[in-house]
Amino acid sequence: MTALVYLVAALAEIAGCFAVWSWWRGGASALWLIPGLGALAAFALLLALSPAGFAGRAFAAYGGVYIAASLGWLWAVEGQRPGAWDLAGAALCIAGAAVILSGGRAG
Numbered sequence: 001m002t003a004l005v006y007l008v009a010a011l012a013e014i015a016g017c018f019a020v021w022s023w024w025r026g027g028a029s030a031l032w033l034i035p036g037l038g039a040l041a042a043f044a045l046l047l048a049l050s051p052a053g054f055a056g057r058a059f060a061a062y063g064g065v066y067i068a069a070s071l072g073w074l075w076a077v078e079g080q081r082p083g084a085w086d087l088a089g090a091a092l093c094i095a096g097a098a099v100i101l102s103g104g105r106a107g
Helices: 002-024 030-048 055-076 084-102
Strands: none
Touching: 002 030, 002 055, 030 055, 055 084
């Protein structure tokens, strides 16, 4: 369930940021900001559903998922296939997120 929450949160954040990017850098209408802000609000609410006991830990673990999802967006939406170095970096980030979420907790 945690992985699903992080994945949907990542897609919401990427969509929201892409809306701003498209308006600011891509020449899209400012109306793109409306669904973009909605997506960013959904991202924040979804990330709050994380079972991590502390926000910082939830955000740190989420970072690995965000990186991998961003490369998926790069390929699926922007038509740019990630390279071997992109994929290796994403794998390291996912491994780091897994360590953060599954690691033992002192005190």
